[in-house]
Amino acid sequence: MKLWDKGFSTDQKIDHFTVGNDRELDLLLAKYDVIASKAHAKMLGSIGILTETEAQTLCEALDRIGLQIEKGAFTIEDSFEDMHSKIEYLLTEDLGDLGKKIHTARSRNDQVLVAMQLYLKEELTQIKKSTQELFDLLLQLAETHKQVLLPGYTHLQIAMPSSFGLWFSAYAESLIDDLYFVDAAYKIADQNPLGSAAGYGSSFPIDREKTTRDMGFANLKYNVVAAQMGRGKVEKATAMGLGALGHTLSKMAMDVCLYMSQNFDFIGFPNELTTGSSIMPHKKNPDVFELIRAKCNRIQAVPMELTLITNNLPSGYHRDLQLVKEALIPAISDLKACLELMHFSLAQIQVNPNILDDPKYDYLFSVDTLNELVQQGMPFRDAYKKMGQDIEAGNYSPKRDIEHTHLGSLGNLSLDGIQKKMEEL
Incomplete structure (x- = not known):
């Protein structure tokens, strides 16, 4: 069954190529097509295209299909193009001509979208x-x-303490x-x-605000x-x-x-x-x-x-x-x-x-050792040169009792600030 069936068949190769794996993927989406179809049926009832009884009957039938989907009993056989055609077929099989009315004022295009x-x-x-x-x-x-330190790297080379x-x-x-x-x-x-139909709206006086509310959308397109x-x-x-x-x-x-x-x-x-x-x-x-x-x-x-x-x-x-x-x-x-x-x-x-504890990580502390010299009054560039010369000469002694206190550093992780950002999000 195809929603666009006009009474003639498509070549099997064309059918296979155009359908692709839609049937398999639609098994995940069928639940949502049922939700949208219920909202659509209720809306059609509210504007008089369907009677209230017809709308209620369609919704009850859609609930039965939804239960099949929930139980994993819903299938889309090769004779159906997609979930939309299978759901409409089940409605028609269950309700006769009333089932055929579900597609009034909509297109498969806005069905897929919603x-x-x-x-x-x-x-x-x-x-x-x-x-x-x-x-x-x-x-x-x-x-x-x-409190557990590990090496920080830049260029995959030992850099600074992390x-x-x-x-x-x-x-x-x-x-x-x-x-x-x-x-x-x-x-x-x-x-x-929903309500955009094939992309150009509908001549039916549909109520798009109602379907927006019923499906829990914050707004409508x-x-x-x-x-x-x-x-x-x-x-x-x-x-x-x-x-x-x-x-x-x-x-x-x-x-x-x-x-x-x-x-x-x-x-x-x-x-x-x-x-x-x-x-x-x-x-x-x-x-x-x-x-x-x-x-x-x-x-x-x-x-x-x-x-x-x-x-x-x-x-x-x-x-x-x-x-x-x-x-x-x-x-x-x-x-x-x-x-x-x-x-x-x-x-x-x-x-x-x-x-x-491994001595190969001693150089991680070179920046902190350098910074201590700066805090003692030596200009940064002079301290940098001295540290480089000491390292080259084998005279470097690491300062391991590091103290990082600014926000987001080793000694001040600001976990509460990070937590607050997530809570605000």
Whole structure:
């Protein structure tokens, strides 16, 4: 069944190519098409296109379909093009001609838009919740391990003292920046496009404010052409939010992979969180973090993929837009899994408390030793030269009793300030 069926068939090759994997992806979106269809039916009843009884009957039938979806019993067979055609078929099978009335005053275009935006709102809310949970864990770890020093690097060369307090809370605060992008995507998605139909509105006197309220949108996309142009744009905004989080997670995963290596030996994990080698019995590999790194790097490519699909399309609907969900929906699934596994693994991290006992890290303290000379009255440039000469001559003695007191430093992590930023967000 196709919603645009005019009584003739499409060549099977054309059908297979144009449908693609819509049926599979639509199984995730069908719940939201039911929600939107109920709001649409209620609205049609309120303006007299349907009787109140007809609207109620349609809503009850849609509830039954929603229950099938919830139980995992909803399927989209090859004879159906997508979730919309299958849901309308089930309504017609159940209610006869009344089921055929559900498509009055709407198009598959605004059906896709509203289902996708309802889906994105829910997924972005869950992603924000999972990010908050990871943030809370990172701040907790920062507080727990704030006294444990570790080397800071620039150019992958030993640079200055850092700490696990700085390391954990740096990633916590970075997550706040990422959520600014997520919130922006949510705000774009939180505009009701239903009623834009094929992109040019409807001659029926529909009540778009009612459907906006009933579906819980904060606002509506007023201009019907703008609503249609939002297709692809809201997905790209979401992808940018995912990509921001992916950037932070992949960077932290890379740090973990380095710090776990025997050459660093900064951190460890229980054996059950690592994997082995088929021939090297001593191996304990950070596979989960390598996959987080790879998956999150792939997620960061999604905004560009969506840009290339949509950037030269004129206004109005084009079938190219079907492909945006093929890129976005798997990325959402991957990011949620990465957030979950990062939280699960870091909750069991083992920190080495004696990293800087190794004399190879003595040079970490050269800047603090230099600064002590400056505080004693020596001009900075002279102190810098003296320190360089002492190091070269082997006369350098590190000042290990460092004192960093400014906001955001080793001795003043400002965890409460970081926490407040998240609460305000």
